[in-house]
Amino acid sequence: MTKLTHISETGEARMVDVSEKPETDREARAEGRVVMAKETLDLILRGDAKKGDVIGAARIAGIMAAKRTADLIPLCHPLMLAKIILDITPDHALPGFHVACTAKVNAQTGVEMEAMTAVSVACLTIYDMAKAVDRGMRIENIRLLSKKGGRTGDWRAPD
Amino acid sequence: MTKLTHISETGEARMVDVSEKPETDREARAEGRVVMAKETLDLILRGDAKKGDVIGAARIAGIMAAKRTADLIPLCHPLMLAKIILDITPDHALPGFHVACTAKVNAQTGVEMEAMTAVSVACLTIYDMAKAVDRGMRIENIRLLSKKGGRTGDWRAPD
Amino acid sequence: MTKLTHISETGEARMVDVSEKPETDREARAEGRVVMAKETLDLILRGDAKKGDVIGAARIAGIMAAKRTADLIPLCHPLMLAKIILDITPDHALPGFHVACTAKVNAQTGVEMEAMTAVSVACLTIYDMAKAVDRGMRIENIRLLSKKGGRTGDWRAPD
Amino acid sequence: MTKLTHISETGEARMVDVSEKPETDREARAEGRVVMAKETLDLILRGDAKKGDVIGAARIAGIMAAKRTADLIPLCHPLMLAKIILDITPDHALPGFHVACTAKVNAQTGVEMEAMTAVSVACLTIYDMAKAVDRGMRIENIRLLSKKGGRTGDWRAPD
Amino acid sequence: MTKLTHISETGEARMVDVSEKPETDREARAEGRVVMAKETLDLILRGDAKKGDVIGAARIAGIMAAKRTADLIPLCHPLMLAKIILDITPDHALPGFHVACTAKVNAQTGVEMEAMTAVSVACLTIYDMAKAVDRGMRIENIRLLSKKGGRTGDWRAPD
Amino acid sequence: MTKLTHISETGEARMVDVSEKPETDREARAEGRVVMAKETLDLILRGDAKKGDVIGAARIAGIMAAKRTADLIPLCHPLMLAKIILDITPDHALPGFHVACTAKVNAQTGVEMEAMTAVSVACLTIYDMAKAVDRGMRIENIRLLSKKGGRTGDWRAPD
Numbered sequence: 001m002t003k004l005t006h007i008s009e010t011g012e013a014r015m016v017d018v019s020e021k022p023e024t025d026r027e028a029r030a031e032g033r034v035v036m037a038k039e040t041l042d043l044i045l046r047g048d049a050k051k052g053d054v055i056g057a058a059r060i061a062g063i064m065a066a067k068r069t070a071d072l073i074p075l076c077h078p079l080m081l082a083k084i085i086l087d088i089t090p091d092h093a094l095p096g097f098h099v100a101c102t103a104k105v106n107a108q109t110g111v112e113m114e115a116m117t118a119v120s121v122a123c124l125t126i127y128d129m130a131k132a133v134d135r136g137m138r139i140e141n142i143r144l145l146s147k148k149g150g151r152t153g154d155w156r157a158p159d
Numbered sequence: 160m161t162k163l164t165h166i167s168e169t170g171e172a173r174m175v176d177v178s179e180k181p182e183t184d185r186e187a188r189a190e191g192r193v194v195m196a197k198e199t200l201d202l203i204l205r206g207d208a209k210k211g212d213v214i215g216a217a218r219i220a221g222i223m224a225a226k227r228t229a230d231l232i233p234l235c236h237p238l239m240l241a242k243i244i245l246d247i248t249p250d251h252a253l254p255g256f257h258v259a260c261t262a263k264v265n266a267q268t269g270v271e272m273e274a275m276t277a278v279s280v281a282c283l284t285i286y287d288m289a290k291a292v293d294r295g296m297r298i299e300n301i302r303l304l305s306k307k308g309g310r311t312g313d314w315r316a317p318d
Numbered sequence: 319m320t321k322l323t324h325i326s327e328t329g330e331a332r333m334v335d336v337s338e339k340p341e342t343d344r345e346a347r348a349e350g351r352v353v354m355a356k357e358t359l360d361l362i363l364r365g366d367a368k369k370g371d372v373i374g375a376a377r378i379a380g381i382m383a384a385k386r387t388a389d390l391i392p393l394c395h396p397l398m399l400a401k402i403i404l405d406i407t408p409d410h411a412l413p414g415f416h417v418a419c420t421a422k423v424n425a426q427t428g429v430e431m432e433a434m435t436a437v438s439v440a441c442l443t444i445y446d447m448a449k450a451v452d453r454g455m456r457i458e459n460i461r462l463l464s465k466k467g468g469r470t471g472d473w474r475a476p477d
Numbered sequence: 478m479t480k481l482t483h484i485s486e487t488g489e490a491r492m493v494d495v496s497e498k499p500e501t502d503r504e505a506r507a508e509g510r511v512v513m514a515k516e517t518l519d520l521i522l523r524g525d526a527k528k529g530d531v532i533g534a535a536r537i538a539g540i541m542a543a544k545r546t547a548d549l550i551p552l553c554h555p556l557m558l559a560k561i562i563l564d565i566t567p568d569h570a571l572p573g574f575h576v577a578c579t580a581k582v583n584a585q586t587g588v589e590m591e592a593m594t595a596v597s598v599a600c601l602t603i604y605d606m607a608k609a610v611d612r613g614m615r616i617e618n619i620r621l622l623s624k625k626g627g628r629t630g631d632w633r634a635p636d
Numbered sequence: 637m638t639k640l641t642h643i644s645e646t647g648e649a650r651m652v653d654v655s656e657k658p659e660t661d662r663e664a665r666a667e668g669r670v671v672m673a674k675e676t677l678d679l680i681l682r683g684d685a686k687k688g689d690v691i692g693a694a695r696i697a698g699i700m701a702a703k704r705t706a707d708l709i710p711l712c713h714p715l716m717l718a719k720i721i722l723d724i725t726p727d728h729a730l731p732g733f734h735v736a737c738t739a740k741v742n743a744q745t746g747v748e749m750e751a752m753t754a755v756s757v758a759c760l761t762i763y764d765m766a767k768a769v770d771r772g773m774r775i776e777n778i779r780l781l782s783k784k785g786g787r788t789g790d791w792r793a794p795d
Numbered sequence: 796m797t798k799l800t801h802i803s804e805t806g807e808a809r810m811v812d813v814s815e816k817p818e819t820d821r822e823a824r825a826e827g828r829v830v831m832a833k834e835t836l837d838l839i840l841r842g843d844a845k846k847g848d849v850i851g852a853a854r855i856a857g858i859m860a861a862k863r864t865a866d867l868i869p870l871c872h873p874l875m876l877a878k879i880i881l882d883i884t885p886d887h888a889l890p891g892f893h894v895a896c897t898a899k900v901n902a903q904t905g906v907e908m909e910a911m912t913a914v915s916v917a918c919l920t921i922y923d924m925a926k927a928v929d930r931g932m933r934i935e936n937i938r939l940l941s942k943k944g945g946r947t948g949d950w951r952a953p954d
Contacts, residue, residue, distance in 0.1 A: 003202070003292075004202060004203065004206055004213065004288060004289060004291065004292065005291040006212075006213075006216075006287070006288040006291075007206045007212055007213070007288070011206060011212060012212060013212040013213075013215070013216045013288075032298070043162070043163060044163065047163055047166045047170060053166055053170060053171060053172040054163070054165075054166070054172075056172070057165075057172045057233050057234065060233065061231065061232060061233050064231075065231055068230075068231070071227075072220065072223075072224055072227070072231075072280050072283070073220060073280070073283055073284055073287050074216050074219065074220050074284060075216070075284075075287060075288060076287060112290060112294070113283065113286075113287050113290075116283055116286060116298075117283055120279045120280075120282075120283060120298070121231050121232070121279075123279075123301075124231070124232055124272065124275055124276055124279060125232055125233060125234075127272075127275060128165070128232050128234060128235060128272050129163060129165040129166070129172075129234065130163060131271060131272075131303075132163065132164045132165075133162075133163065135271070135303050135306070135314055135316075136302070136303075136316060136317065137302070138300055138301065138302040139191070139275075139279070139298075139300075139301035139302070140299055140300060140301075141297055141298075141299060142282075142297065142298035142299075142301075143295070143296070143297040143298070144290075144294055144295075147294070155294055157294075157295060158295065
């Protein structure tokens with residue numbers, strides 16, 4: 001029967017045993033976006049035309065957060081991340097930014113939470129750096145796009 | 160003219176000087192939600208009828224993340240948080256969970272990012288604990304609901 | 319001759335070289351207990367009959383602390399933990415709680431400190447959550463119960 | 478009626494609101510001990526006659542852990558510690574070490590958990606550094622000795 | 637007589653008691669530099685003409701490290717930093733980068749270590765990002781330039 | 796053509812993909828020094844004749860910092876360190892201390908930054924513990940001495 005792997009038979013939270021699983025190459029990609037006023041986007045891009053610091057700071061924050069995932073998410077296993085890439089793209093139609101992260105590891109467990117955490121913290125950093133001019137920004141649609149490797153194989157988000 | 164406070168005149172990221180601001184009581188409330196399959200929600204609630212561990216773990220993760228905000232968000236000031244409350248409520252119509260956080264502090268700067276970070280990490284924890292049965296869950300609409308105190312005074316989200 | 323492995327020939331603290339040791343499956347189990355007034359135990363269990371939050375919070379804190387062991391204990395090697403289980407059991411005869419932790423890893427060095435640290439922090443969390451009603455609680459008898467794997471083989475506490 | 482302050486009316490864990498409490502001088506003292514074989518104590522003291530590294534490392538680990546308390550214990554408030562002193566004393570009659578910590582702060586909440594956490598991590602560090610020669614060591618009787626300041630006033634352990 | 641404040645009368649390391657000191661405005665400025673091959677500097681600046689990522693990443697790393705100072709330096713007090721500014725300037729004559737940091741706080745103890753730590757970690761980040769092309773880079777002359785406030789008053793480096 | 800590996804084709808910072816690289820034994824050695832007044836060195840050594848706490852604290856701080864490297868340096872990969880040794884040697888001719896670190900790992904990427912970070916934080920700790928008597932101390936010449944292993948093979952500093 002379907003069950004939650006992080007909950008034991010008797011109902012307690014636990015870090016599941018992955019010691020019998022083989023180390024395999026795993027990759028995950030996640031995305032999210034920050035929706036803001038048109039003026040806020042313009043203001044960020046104008047600054048970034050010069051030095052790129054909002055996007056640059058959000059990228060660094062996301063990469064560093066990926067490495068802190070097991071510190072933040074109680075039942076995540078620590079992982080020796082092999083690669084983290086953050087893509088942060090402005091979208092005038094949104095208006096706002098698309099944030100995506102690809103994470104890779106050779107491990108006994110997957111790297112989905114690292115990609116999701118990197119996206120979340122990169123979005124929060126964009127919010128933080130622009131909140132003085134636009135408190136109404138929203139972080140939307142953080143989700144897993146795809147994962148590869150592991151016992152359950154490949155998976156891709158429906159749309 | 161409107162400008163980004165975290166970017167200097169010459170375009171570099173910086174942690175803004177709050178040393179001349181008075182310490183005042185500040186409060187912020189943020190929210191977000193995790194949208195999932197109806198079966199996933201049922202599975203979590205069934206486990207939680209026994210021990211409450213998914214919601215309980217997400218609440219603890221959110222509270223602990225609030226205290227790590229300045230470690231995660233590059234330009235956030237460290238803050239001596241006075242209170243953190245996480246509300247996590249199931250919603251069968253969503254289906255999924257509503258997550259909200261109220262944060263309080265007496266400080267020279269606001270507590271919005273602590274509330275936003277707590278909500279984000281609580282949502283990520285719910286995702287992590289249920290992802291083995293539902294990889295398609297989405298974290299949606301993380302946003303500030305209100306803030307009180309500080310030089311710019313009170314603010315409330317439009318809707 | 320018997321010597322302390324964490325102290326060099328000339329007497330300085332050091333993180334011992336494990337690079338020549340093979341990676342083997344290792345497991346450790348540690349225990350401890352929190353002794354309290356009968357009324358304190360009743361109060362915790364009454365709350366936990368509803369939501370289980372003291373025990374649940376202590377379990378999460380212990381699991382997260384296991385992952386921070388190398389951050390806390392100066393000469394511990396970082397480890398990719400494969401499994402952490404915390405058992406927290408009330409005992410009316412004590413009165414108080416028994417806390418035990420099983421930790422597993424496939425590594426060049428053992429996982430005893432992770433199990434010991436998880437037990438310690440889970441006990442501290444119980445103390446913290448109940449200290450407003452009972453400052454006289456004591457954390458007692460934190461010790462290793464058993465370890466498996468590694469060059470020195472299996473070990474089990476005498477009693 | 479007596480209740481657990483870290484549990485809300487409806488049973489959830491929370492970080493209690495201290496924003497209305499005045500900042501006062503607070504001090505806490507906690508103790509614990511590591512009990513070991515006579516030979517283990519001799520071995521540690523022989524090394525320490527030269528360089529003092531087991532006791533020195535345990536002292537530093539305890540001081541650093543006190544500063545990480547709010548990171549480890551889910552519902553602890555962050556505190557600006559004003560002072561941390563660790564006393565680590567060998568006792569041939571035990572045989573083993575007595576560990577005690579005095580912590581001071583001017584804050585809206587007490588400093589008991591910082592003192593308790595420092596003692597616990599100093600004991601764990603002694604265990605770690607000597608465990609290769611004595612796995613049967615035990616950490617015993619970690620408890621609060623006294624606290625001063627705050628709304629509930631002074632408190633002293635009965636014996 | 638002159639003595640080391642972090643060492644007690646009996647010779648142990650300790651976190652000194654600042655609880656009797658008044659909170660005053662304090663500021664510290666530190667500097668350092670990374671010396672490299674001319675080609676390495678050119679390569680970094682060419683990349684930075686586009687996106688500024690080496691300097692940008694080093695600046696973010698330095699700001700974040702300032703907030704981690706008490707986590708890294710055993711006897712440093714935690715501080716609620718009010719401001720951190722990092723200046724990173726290329727110098728073709730060096731050739732390399734000058735790194736400087738100004739830190740401000742209103743506290744019972746000084747902010748020198750935060751400025752020194754920020755400079756160190758920013759220099760290490762520049763080293764890390766360019767080390768694949770130039771392993772022979774050196775980090776030089778990290779020192780305090782000035783401090784203001786506190787019982788010992790203002791201080792300025794001789795040259 | 797020569798390029799910075801941590802910068803992508805389009806100029807963004809990234810954590811480079813090491814997933815295709817074999818795990819090999821790697822070792823790195825770095826050094827640095829703290830230059831101080833003759834009286835400061837005497838004062839530290841006089842205290843250390845008794846208990847060794849300045850050098851001992853700096854050694855522990857360096858070892859612990861090595862394990863935090865990936866937390867501090869944005870684009871560093873997390874590593875399972877196999878060995879960390881810190882050598883801290885007084886030099887009356889300097890006057891001051893020489894600090895060196897050897898780090899070892901079996902991994903897909905090198906361990907240079909861990910050795911460099913350990914040296915930096917050990918130097919900062921010496922500065923911190925003696926700054927009350929000598930604010931003019933300088934941290935000098937932090938550099939890589941040698942590295943072994945990995946695709947690029949062995950390297951040794953010219954002089």
